[in-house]
Amino acid sequence: MTTLTTTKTPVRGRPARPKRRISGLHAYTLALIAWLILPIAIMILFGFNDTRSKQNFEWQGFTLKWYAHLFDKGDLTTAVINSLTIALLSTLITTILGTFAGLALGRYRFRGKGSTNLVLFMAISCPEIVMGASLLSMFVTFNLPRGYLTILVAHVMFSIAFVAVTVRARVVGLDPAVEEAAQDLGAGPWTRFRLVTLPMIMPGVVAGALLAFVLSIDDFIITNFTSGSTITFPLWIYGSTRTGTPPQVNVMGTLIFAVGIVIAVVSARRNMRAPR
Amino acid sequence: MARGRGRLAPYLMILPSGLWMAVFFLIPMVLMVSLSLQTGNLIEGFRQTFHWQNYTDGLNTYGDKFVRSLWYGLLATVACIALAYPAAYWIAFRGGRHKSTYLFLLLLPYFVSFILRTVSWKLVLTDNGPILGPLRGSGILPKDFHILDTSVAVVSGLAYNFLPFMVLPIYVALERIDHRVVEAAYDLYASRLQAFTRVILPLSLPGVFAGVIMTFVPVSSDYVNAEVLGGPQNTMIGNVIQTEYFNNSAYPMASALSFSLMAILLVGIFAYARTLGTQDVLEAAGR
Numbered sequence A: 001m002t003t004l005t006t007t008k009t010p011v012r013g014r015p016a017r018p019k020r021r022i023s024g025l026h027a028y029t030l031a032l033i034a035w036l037i038l039p040i041a042i043m044i045l046f047g048f049n050d051t052r053s054k055q056n057f058e059w060q061g062f063t064l065k066w067y068a069h070l071f072d073k074g075d076l077t078t079a080v081i082n083s084l085t086i087a088l089l090s091t092l093i094t095t096i097l098g099t100f101a102g103l104a105l106g107r108y109r110f111r112g113k114g115s116t117n118l119v120l121f122m123a124i125s126c127p128e129i130v131m132g133a134s135l136l137s138m139f140v141t142f143n144l145p146r147g148y149l150t151i152l153v154a155h156v157m158f159s160i161a162f163v164a165v166t167v168r169a170r171v172v173g174l175d176p177a178v179e180e181a182a183q184d185l186g187a188g189p190w191t192r193f194r195l196v197t198l199p200m201i202m203p204g205v206v207a208g209a210l211l212a213f214v215l216s217i218d219d220f221i222i223t224n225f226t227s228g229s230t231i232t233f234p235l236w237i238y239g240s241t242r243t244g245t246p247p248q249v250n251v252m253g254t255l256i257f258a259v260g261i262v263i264a265v266v267s268a269r270r271n272m273r274a275p276r
Numbered sequence B: 001m002a003r004g005r006g007r008l009a010p011y012l013m014i015l016p017s018g019l020w021m022a023v024f025f026l027i028p029m030v031l032m033v034s035l036s037l038q039t040g041n042l043i044e045g046f047r048q049t050f051h052w053q054n055y056t057d058g059l060n061t062y063g064d065k066f067v068r069s070l071w072y073g074l075l076a077t078v079a080c081i082a083l084a085y086p087a088a089y090w091i092a093f094r095g096g097r098h099k100s101t102y103l104f105l106l107l108l109p110y111f112v113s114f115i116l117r118t119v120s121w122k123l124v125l126t127d128n129g130p131i132l133g134p135l136r137g138s139g140i141l142p143k144d145f146h147i148l149d150t151s152v153a154v155v156s157g158l159a160y161n162f163l164p165f166m167v168l169p170i171y172v173a174l175e176r177i178d179h180r181v182v183e184a185a186y187d188l189y190a191s192r193l194q195a196f197t198r199v200i201l202p203l204s205l206p207g208v209f210a211g212v213i214m215t216f217v218p219v220s221s222d223y224v225n226a227e228v229l230g231g232p233q234n235t236m237i238g239n240v241i242q243t244e245y246f247n248n249s250a251y252p253m254a255s256a257l258s259f260s261l262m263a264i265l266l267v268g269i270f271a272y273a274r275t276l277g278t279q280d281v282l283e284a285a286g287r
Helices: A024-045 A074-107 A113-125 A128-141 A148-172 A176-184 A189-218 A221-226 A233-240 A247-273 B005-035 B053-094 B096-111 B114-125 B132-137 B151-176 B179-187 B192-220 B224-234 B237-246 B251-276 B281-286
Strands: B038-041 B045-048
Touching: A024 A247, A024 B053, A024 B096, A024 B114, A024 B151, A074 A113, A074 A148, A074 A189, A074 A233, A074 A247, A074 B005, A113 A148, A113 B005, A128 A148, A128 A221, A128 B005, A128 B237, A128 B251, A148 A189, A148 A221, A148 B005, A176 A189, A189 A247, A221 A233, A221 B237, A233 A247, A233 B114, A247 B096, A247 B114, B005 B251, B038 B251, B053 B096, B053 B151, B053 B192, B053 B224, B053 B237, B053 B251, B096 B151, B114 B151, B114 B224, B151 B192, B151 B224, B179 B192, B192 B251, B224 B237, B237 B251
Parallel strands: none
Antiparallel strands: B038 B045
């Protein structure tokens, strides 16, 4: 562990400016990042592969045709649209429900708060396959048909806890005096919530909403148990692994990746500018 | 805060989420337990017979799959700690102005769907794929080098997929450490190793603990990596549950297996929390 740092002097106060020479740990961190990015780079690269076989793992030259023929596979397009609309609807519902839950948990003391926290903890730490299996058990027991709606319901279920916890963390750090001041100035509960509370917890709400969106659009296991014959993007990819994943999947993945990064960078910039 | 008339406010605020979680999380869980004790089949229907044998049969038949899942989970979690800690340490203490950039880069895989990540990782490990193909062709690796469909492939896929879950909590814990505490250790003539083992490491353990909870549970219950990377020899308990549900429609057995899996993981976590002496599991995971 003595090779952890290159500096001769011990760490004092804030760490010194980054050194010109790259330390062992710095190189290690970069290598780890490279390892994490390698499969993604390959995914992007093979979206440009002029493959002629069903299997897309041998480089056969550069082409843009998969971008031009992105929507050729109709069921893949439907799957992506399903994923996007489910993610949007689920994010909307989850953010509203989870924000109120987070507010209640962060601000008030009430009977049943302990058990509410326990349920949230259980929902966060429960294995996905168990959640999916238990939902399937319910649908089987009551003979409910599975499809778009059951996927949506499941996605809201497993995201609520994450939004509530994120918002709660934000609420706990707030000064209740600000809201009391608003009340003293004659603001009713709704006005107070709209003009004072909501703007203050907004960063938590936005973070929670982004999390809910990502959780939903990425989910495979629970969706697999609740989908019936409805197909989402992850389910479509999973189904294609046996026969060979077409390059259109790489292209879709690349586009979603790019949009995701743009949104993340833009929201990070805005957060940095916004006063804390 | 409207203290007087706001008595009902928290209940009204928690009610919608509470109902949702009750109907779609708690009740299904109870129904799953009930289903796990039933007998019957898809055509004739299932009847409640308190058939506890579903559990003993399940554990007897698939005991090896349980053991393998926990073993792979353990290996992948340990690999995640070993891989994540040094990087989290470097970013927290040496990252300087670029801390958030490095973290962002470590989180990049999360902008690609979990399934697609696994499929791409399979591409990396494919014998004639873009990475191993040239390495084998040029003689750097032996011609018969093979990794896909082995346990190494599954564990590496699991570690790859869940690494960021380990990096983040460890980073947060390290980042929180007051630098004056580390400084004090040096003032008291601690060597760099001592400052690390006696000050920094203990203070970062809650982060490691949170990371273990966030990785071990999803890793041990995962079946996608085993399915895509492991071939038929490396099936985990998740694969069995999925097959029992979808291919065999053996709902009672599948339910019994899922419930057993959850029970084993929960017991494991609480035992782990006790031995580590972490006072409050809730708090550690809630961070």
